[in-house]
Amino acid sequence: MPAEPVTSPAPGIDAALRSAIAELATSAAGLEVTAERVVLSPPRQAGHGDLATNVAMMFAKQAGKPPRELAEAIAAGLPELLGDRIAGVEVAGPGFLNLTLGDAYYRDGLGVVAGAGDQWGGGTAAVSEHVNVEFVSANPTGPMHIGHARNAAYGDAIARLFAFHGHRVEREYYVNDFGSQVANLGASISARARGEAVPEGGYQGEYVQELAAQIPGAADASIDELSDAGIEAMLARARDTLDRFGVHFDRYFSERTLHDGEPSPFDIALARLRESGDLEQEDGAWWLRTERRGDDKDRVVIRASGEPTYFASDLAYLLDKVARGYDRLVFVLGADHHGYIGRMRAAVEAFGGDPEGVELLTMQLVHLVEGGEQVKMSKRAGQFVTLDDLVDMVGVDAARWYLLQRSHDTAVELDVELARKESSENPVFYVQYAHARACSVLTRVGPEAAALAGSLAGDGAAALAELPVSVEPAEKALVLKLGELPEVVGQASDRRAPHRIATYALELAQTFTAFYRDCKVAGAEGEGVEAWRAALTQATATTLATSLGLLGVSAPQSMERRELDADA
RNA sequence: GCGCCCGUAGCUCAGUGGAUAGAGCGCCUGCCUCCGGAGCAGGAAGUCGGAAGUUCGAAUCUUCCCGGGCGCGCCA
Missing domain, CATH: 3.30.1360.70 (Arginyl tRNA synthetase N-terminal domain)
Structure with a gap:
């Protein structure tokens, strides 16, 4: 490709x-x-x-x-x-x-930043790739927990980064709606509907009870019917939760469809591997010869019992993706899946794809902490903190910020108390506040300055170079900081490191705040000074919004209190 | 035992070859005639887990060791 x-x-x-x-x-x-x-x-x-x-x-x-x-x-x-x-x-x-x-450097520099508008920092990828990012892919047999939240925030953020950097991106969710776990869910719902204890190894959570109550005629329905209805309901919940979290997929890929038709995609994939000699029978089972392609050992695909393993479906799914012709396949997984890289690369290679284009990114754990103690309770799942719980506790913006501000391969502690704070102690609030303040300042400048700030995407940017202003130290620092964005986006995208955007956003907010302190914008004295500073403020607001947008965090024009302080 | 990840300030973490290692929280000290004080400034605080090596230069690269997490199923 x-x-x-x-x-x-x-x-x-x-x-x-x-x-x-x-x-x-x-x-x-x-x-x-x-x-x-x-x-x-x-x-x-x-x-x-x-x-x-x-x-x-x-x-x-x-x-x-x-x-x-x-x-x-x-x-x-x-x-x-x-x-x-x-x-x-x-x-x-x-x-x-x-x-x-010299001052001319800064005047020219701001012209470049301001002229690019909300495209500043983007489109600099040396080579544009067509990338598929698969993430979340939570089993539809239970609610999404805090780990899925990090996975969702991260997968979505790197997809946003790829797109902004200049790649073509598709977001994909693999739905495990096939196999024994599905029947297990159906059986669990059935038991609950009839007021019985769930079977051994069944799903215990409160949500099963809810499903039983929500599905009409559940007590008399067959296990198959309940399985289908249960999966459908859980998937709908997942979509609602993700929607609320600001994560939208281009494709939900159903595992079940791999088994439709005669021959099915599943049959075709396995037949191809038998033909190529990568799938061989030994001791009654069928093995994929991944070791010869760099994996630690060969992997069972069809058990001696004739039952396919989970990996068998993965192979058919992988063939589907390979056939779609992406330049890169990215998988965002939990830390416990890092051992999958070898077999996945080997499988892609067996299908004639490029193993170098396969990336498995693993996420470390999230610990929720409140008042120094680990948060464990959930209203919905009984013992795990769900994604919905997290959003209920701290809101979407804080949740995404705290899940993204650290590297994906380090375990993070999320301080619920801090995340909830609406003051400058809370970095996400601080950055949003800087954006709102910039917007507020712009409403107060005079007509000439407003006209310039409003025309930066047009000829306003070029006019900046003509302003007879001398550039203050705080203004210099701000122009230089704005100028860093393309480099930051490039590194964040190339290294799959959205946390660099969070670090940058915080630095930019701090630099802007220092400028705000030292340089009065509205009503500033001197020819062209108000206009120059308004343009700088406008460029900063746009760049802050771009940075927050890459993380999926909102950039409000004004901050409103979510709750009233007792002493206010 | 083998493989992957991590070890940086009291805490949570940035920083993948450059000058005197940074941020947020916490702690201490200041600052409201002022565009948003929902803020701002300053300060104390580190043998970058340890040792050797490569380099003009190492938190960063290499090797070994010590600590912690995870993985090594005909489970999903």
């Missing part, structure tokens, strides 16, 4: 700077240095300029020259190439280049 090149990646605000450095480095080092190799980073130390680069050190060895010599050569050439966009260059330490940027 040929991947399509992205036509026009948005230029970063540092595009001119990068290419100038790359050009000078190329001639100084005597070897090809591309703009992409130039790493610009904000120095931690005050006094190290506005941006720093280590290109001289990166290429010194290869060029056979001392890093400081390369740095000096680059430093000497920069003023001519960049004019008033650069105010100073310094060679420091082992060969760092510390750059002090």
